[in-house]
Amino acid sequence: MRHLKSFYVFHTAASSKSYSEAAERLSITHGAVSKQVKQLEGFLGQSLFYKEGRHVFLTLEGELLKQYTHKAFSALSDGVQALSQLEKTHLDVSCEPSLTMRWLMPRLAEFNAENEADIRLSTAGGPVNLGLNGLSMAIRRDDFEIPHHYQVTPLVKEWVGPVCSKTYWDSIHNDLSKACLLHSNTRTQAWSDWLEMGISQDSIPDDSLATLHLALKNNSHNYAHFYFVLQAAQDDLGFAIGSYPVVQDDLKKGRLIAPFGFIESGHQYVLLNRSDEKKPLAYVFQTWLLAQMKTARPYDSLAI
Numbered sequence: 001m002r003h004l005k006s007f008y009v010f011h012t013a014a015s016s017k018s019y020s021e022a023a024e025r026l027s028i029t030h031g032a033v034s035k036q037v038k039q040l041e042g043f044l045g046q047s048l049f050y051k052e053g054r055h056v057f058l059t060l061e062g063e064l065l066k067q068y069t070h071k072a073f074s075a076l077s078d079g080v081q082a083l084s085q086l087e088k089t090h091l092d093v094s095c096e097p098s099l100t101m102r103w104l105m106p107r108l109a110e111f112n113a114e115n116e117a118d119i120r121l122s123t124a125g126g127p128v129n130l131g132l133n134g135l136s137m138a139i140r141r142d143d144f145e146i147p148h149h150y151q152v153t154p155l156v157k158e159w160v161g162p163v164c165s166k167t168y169w170d171s172i173h174n175d176l177s178k179a180c181l182l183h184s185n186t187r188t189q190a191w192s193d194w195l196e197m198g199i200s201q202d203s204i205p206d207d208s209l210a211t212l213h214l215a216l217k218n219n220s221h222n223y224a225h226f227y228f229v230l231q232a233a234q235d236d237l238g239f240a241i242g243s244y245p246v247v248q249d250d251l252k253k254g255r256l257i258a259p260f261g262f263i264e265s266g267h268q269y270v271l272l273n274r275s276d277e278k279k280p281l282a283y284v285f286q287t288w289l290l291a292q293m294k295t296a297r298p299y300d301s302l303a304i
Contacts, residue, residue: 009032010048046059094138097227102246103245111285115284117285124138125186128140150274154269156296158243160190161258163250165236167236180220184224184225198263245297248298
């Protein structure tokens with residue numbers, strides 16, 4: 001493509017506050033920036049900047065061209081990054097914090113050893129920008145609008161229910177009026193949603209629901225994150241709404257119990273990747289993750 005250098009200099013200048021800032025970013029002189037812009041204006045037959053005093057501003061034509069150069073150079077950057085990552089034996093994966101710490105990390109060592117791979121985890125919830133900083137995949141709860149160009153692989157349905165330590169349950173048994181309900185600022189409606197869903201469940205006594213409704217108003221504590229809430233429940237501080245598979249290992253190892261079992265929340269955990277993801281390791285990890293998630297369903301009663 002002719003004048004590719006000039007297009008890039010224009011793109012940098014258009015994204016900067018001045019020619020001087022663009023020159024500094026490109027490690028060239030102010031005059032070199034001006035020269036490249038003038039060459040491009042001559043090639044296009046359009047003025048791209050205009051001056052007011054000592055400052056330059058984009059013309060309407062310049063604003064339009066900036067939109068296209070942004071798309072073009074962003075796509076080129078993504079392509080270069082994808083090529084550099086293609087044959088590497090590591091995979092950058094984003095996962096929700098609680099699921100990462102209480103479910104995924106305990107299983108990763110075996111995967112890495114078997115596949116001579118390196119899954120590099122970052123933690124976040126909600127919307128995700130795949131491709132940014134090499135990020136290949138994301139594991140999410142589907143409680144937000146997922147971009148249409150992402151490939152979505154369902155992993156497992158989410159089940160929710162109150163969990164606490166055995167010690168705490170024994171201390172308040174038959175007297176739920178003493179129950180302390182633990183809340184997360186990241187899932188503010190967790191208790192309200194579960195209580196509403198519990199009305200239709202024959203396995204949960206109506207008087208238990210009524211008592212917990214009162215506790216919701218009169219005896220509760222808030223924590224910043226969901227994983228703090230689960231740790232507080234494990235440490236005998238009250239009831240948390242547990243999400244299965246997040247609490248799967250805690251239940252199996254006796255760190256938590258689920259006195260009322262679990263109810264489908266209406267959400268599921270999904271794996272997100274871009275349709276153009278080419279890493280062989282991405283396919284291997286997806287296959288492994290699907291197999292692991294097959295066991296992450298509370299089919300057996302976990303009630304006490």
